[in-house]
Amino acid sequence: MRILIVSDAWHPQVNGVVTSLQALIDELRGLGHQVKLLSPVDFRSLPCPSYPEIPLAWDLWRVGPAIRGFRPDCVHLATEGPLGWAARRWLKRRGLAFSSAIHTRFPEYVNTRWPAIPLSWGYAFLRAFHRASQAVLVSTERMRDEFVSQGVRRVQVWRKGVDGGLFHVRGVAPSAPVFLYVGRLAAEKNLPAFLDLDLPGVKRVVGDGPQRAQLQQDYPQVQFLGYQQGEVLAQSFAAASVLVFPSRTDTYGLVMLEALACGTPVAAFPVAGPLDVLEPGVTGVMDKELGRACLAALQLDRAVCAERAARQSWRASALEFLARQPLLDGELVAVGAAPALQV
Known part of the structure; x- marks a missing residue:
């Protein structure tokens, strides 16, 4: 087709x-x-x-x-x-x-x-x-x-x-807490809700966007790693203790599924996106207090996180x-071949 x-x-x-x-x-x-x-x-x-x-x-x-x-x-x-x-x-x-x-x-x-x-x-x-x-x-x-x-x-x-061939568990979990954000650095992602938190260990940010320069100036103690893709990104997920997802407006949040496949649990607000992706207390912690969610997520079983994510191909x-696709003439697509229509 x-x-x-x-x-x-x-x-x-x-x-x-x-x-x-x-x-x-x-x-x-x-x-x-x-x-x-x-x-x-x-x-x-x-x-x-x-x-x-x-x-x-x-x-x-x-x-x-x-x-x-x-x-x-x-x-x-x-x-x-x-x-x-x-x-x-x-x-x-x-x-x-x-x-x-x-x-x-x-x-x-x-x-x-x-x-x-x-x-x-x-x-x-x-x-x-x-x-x-x-x-x-x-x-x-x-x-x-x-x-x-x-x-x-x-x-x-x-x-x-999720791409299980790329996103999977690698070695041992980090010994000291590493809290990671992955995504665009833009206002709608609500980054200060994460970066303002008083958390142990290290905060890392992977991504770029219109707010990067201002965020780097405001949060000099945070490691800003820029855009990452492929194996480098997968290693960043695996090297994190918790993926922090501060957005309140995403429709899904694919990075959560990628992090879970690498064995990394998620901390988020209890809003659409995390509520659809995460299994509370198993693959992530959702709390109106994001800092509390971050600390609680440190206790989750990383092997279980990876096993749950592996179910979604x-x-x-x-x-x-x-x-879900309609043909151009309005009929539903059968999964297979169909002759090309003249348009």
Whole structure:
């Protein structure tokens, strides 16, 4: 089957959306499907205001011919950025079906960075983008129920996975406490909630973003390691005592699953994302007092954390993704081959 994915997020960006899409594409190709990705790499782009590492494509008139040239059996719109909107408009004008996904809490993200923009505007934006989608994919049942309550229709669950070949237990746990954060260094990630804590041992931060310079100035005692990927990132997870996840607005938090696969328990607030990923008192501790959660997580069994995470594979995630896809004529995809449609 010929599968087209349209995403405004792609390499060299480092985030959960890119990680999930790369794993999905690899698994789909391993299943014998032909996959094409339309991303900012294929277009001319400008840096996003206040977030220059995110490119925004502008020669959007090329999106339609790219879709037509690939002749896909199904199309998935992974993001609500310029490319997603351009593909949506082209498909909708021709009455062609597509699926879409909500990877981030866009209204909360925008409201955190620009408080003058109310949440209601952000949810109106999401409803407008996803209204024409035949299947709106989210990571958890909790997020499905939340977005449905906000008026988003045809929401379905597409669970994420973890790469067990890369993320696994390595050697012995650290002897002194190491508290680790992995992710973007941006306001919506709520980093001060972690960095302000009085904790024993060492604090490490892996990632980059618009707040890095200010955070390094404000917290000179913290080790800022920059972006990491692959084996280096897996070693950082394995070398940590606890992964600290201070965000209150993530829809999932793939880094939690990756840390668990390396045997590292998680400390977090009891909010959506951690509530969906963590097993309380087994793979993580969730508490309104994040410092208390960090100390309690030190006592969890690392072997059990790794065993629980190993149950979630990217192959299972890819099969679930396929089962949610509509063909361009509106019929559901059967997991297997299908003739390419003329568009």
